[in-house]
Amino acid sequence: MKHSVAASLATLAATAIARSNPHQCAALATDTQLQGKVLLPNTAAYNAEVDTYYSANAAQHAWCMVLPESTADVQATVKILAKDQCPFGIKAGGHSAWKGSNSIANGVTVDFGYMNTTSYNPDTGIASIQPGARWGSVYEFVDPYNVTVVGARTSVVGVGGFTTGGGYSFHSNSHGFACDNVVNWEIVLADSSVVNANASTNPDLWKAQKGGSGNLGFVTRIDQQTVEGTQLWGGFTSYNLSETDNVFNAYLDFVENTQENSPDQTIIALYYDYTGFSIRSILTNNEGIANAPAFDGFLALPNISSTLTVGPEAEIIPQFTGPTPLGLYANWFTGMATNSFEALSIINKLHPEYVAKMVAAAPTSNFSTLIEFQPVTNTMVQNSDKRGGNILGLEPIVADGPVLMWLVALTVDTEENQAVILPIAHEFVAAINQNLQEAGRFVNWAYLNYAWGNEKPYSHYGQANLDLLTAVSYKYDPNGVFQKLRQTGFKFS
Numbered sequence: 001m002k003h004s005v006a007a008s009l010a011t012l013a014a015t016a017i018a019r020s021n022p023h024q025c026a027a028l029a030t031d032t033q034l035q036g037k038v039l040l041p042n043t044a045a046y047n048a049e050v051d052t053y054y055s056a057n058a059a060q061h062a063w064c065m066v067l068p069e070s071t072a073d074v075q076a077t078v079k080i081l082a083k084d085q086c087p088f089g090i091k092a093g094g095h096s097a098w099k100g101s102n103s104i105a106n107g108v109t110v111d112f113g114y115m116n117t118t119s120y121n122p123d124t125g126i127a128s129i130q131p132g133a134r135w136g137s138v139y140e141f142v143d144p145y146n147v148t149v150v151g152a153r154t155s156v157v158g159v160g161g162f163t164t165g166g167g168y169s170f171h172s173n174s175h176g177f178a179c180d181n182v183v184n185w186e187i188v189l190a191d192s193s194v195v196n197a198n199a200s201t202n203p204d205l206w207k208a209q210k211g212g213s214g215n216l217g218f219v220t221r222i223d224q225q226t227v228e229g230t231q232l233w234g235g236f237t238s239y240n241l242s243e244t245d246n247v248f249n250a251y252l253d254f255v256e257n258t259q260e261n262s263p264d265q266t267i268i269a270l271y272y273d274y275t276g277f278s279i280r281s282i283l284t285n286n287e288g289i290a291n292a293p294a295f296d297g298f299l300a301l302p303n304i305s306s307t308l309t310v311g312p313e314a315e316i317i318p319q320f321t322g323p324t325p326l327g328l329y330a331n332w333f334t335g336m337a338t339n340s341f342e343a344l345s346i347i348n349k350l351h352p353e354y355v356a357k358m359v360a361a362a363p364t365s366n367f368s369t370l371i372e373f374q375p376v377t378n379t380m381v382q383n384s385d386k387r388g389g390n391i392l393g394l395e396p397i398v399a400d401g402p403v404l405m406w407l408v409a410l411t412v413d414t415e416e417n418q419a420v421i422l423p424i425a426h427e428f429v430a431a432i433n434q435n436l437q438e439a440g441r442f443v444n445w446a447y448l449n450y451a452w453g454n455e456k457p458y459s460h461y462g463q464a465n466l467d468l469l470t471a472v473s474y475k476y477d478p479n480g481v482f483q484k485l486r487q488t489g490f491k492f493s
Ligand SMILES: Cc1cc2nc3c(=O)[nH]c(=O)nc-3n(C[C@H](O)[C@H](O)[C@H](O)COP(=O)(O)OP(=O)(O)OC[C@H]3O[C@@H](n4cnc5c(N)ncnc54)[C@H](O)[C@@H]3O)c2cc1C
Pocket: 054, 090, 091, 092, 093, 094, 095, 096, 097, 101, 102, 112, 131, 151, 152, 153, 154, 157, 158, 159, 160, 161, 162, 163, 164, 165, 166, 167, 168, 169, 213, 214, 215, 217, 218, 219, 220, 324, 449, 450, 488, 489, 490
């Protein structure tokens, strides 16, 4: 008895040593191709990389991190990971929030942070972007050519996760999602070969990667068709809370009347922080036209303040986004509802009830909640299909008209405060879904890029898309490296 306890303690100690210095990291660090590109714990470079994550929840300490600088580096990496059966994670811009979305504690994080360049070919109008680039740097790079890209609405977000997960942009009514504008993916497959996936070569992989996230391979280059013109009219407008119903009606009316390929879009947001509750809109026109007639309903409302302005996306997007602090405890949840006053009211009524519970549970916490409402419209989905289609499965979702996508973002100051507030956020999300269901306003779809770890976005994308993902995964990754060894992000299986 005594002996076996000692023996198992010895096993535990051996496991701990293996964990802190696993042989896979030695194999990676000594590979000639990867010299100097593998970061080990307790080094300044490793610690600096941990600090690049948006959410403290997501920033896990891997056995080691590989920071490839080229496609060849990624090939060398996957060769070793697959051969040594090494669990791994994939990180690009590090803006997913949940623990396990992009980094791994028991394994190796493949971090694309150093593959962050953009190039542009004026003859084809195609921007070639590495997955670790931030959208802000892409807007700046292409701006002198008088073009822009279908990218994020916040400059700090990464290209890799955003685009492989869909990518809702200020250009989505007119051009679909970011992934729809990808004319070619360069992908390193599980067997370490490099392939192009486009409309004529590997078209099944091309389509499946439009929403496929990390399920199929390491995406090493994204060739995206750019959009002519750089001017964006946009900004935040704040309203008195007494205007809430009027803001809701302006939003619903705007969405119902969305014209085909419209340059106009809107988001409305409910906000709570230590200063109290607020409501605001984000109005945008991607042709740089101010006060377009589609916004008449919003512009007729009295407002408290507005940052609306016109300029190149490279300047306007960072300007009105403001700072996005890193290292707080961020948590995102999403779902869908019919485009209805009742759905907006249900969420608006539950919000202060659950904030009150959060404040009561953690009275000294400095936390915030942000609830964003944004439409998925028919013209967005038509623009996806026109460009070859993606696997998001939105066609049946918008068949009866535009729908309401909601996002709840909870940001907490400390881990201790989050431990008591997060369970209440889960109750809030459950209450939203239950109340929407009871009111007949629930729509069964969840967007991967906003989803919490347990939301299973692929279960909402429809059988035909799941069948495509399964077939493509089996064809290009027959041993299931990206299903079994990849531990981060969402799996379709
Ligand atoms: C402030 C903020 C603003 C946002 N704005 C928008 C917005 O306007 N529209 C929108 O749609 N979303 C938005 N998002 C959500 C965003 O799309 C996701 O968080 C997205 O995952 C971020 O991309 P990333 O590269 O930073 O992701 P990471 O967290 O680094 O990666 C996320 C996932 O993508 C996969 N992945 C990343 N790189 C690769 C690769 N090279 N090959 C294969 N798989 C890969 C990984 O498996 C990982 O699971 C926003 C998020 C934040 C925090």
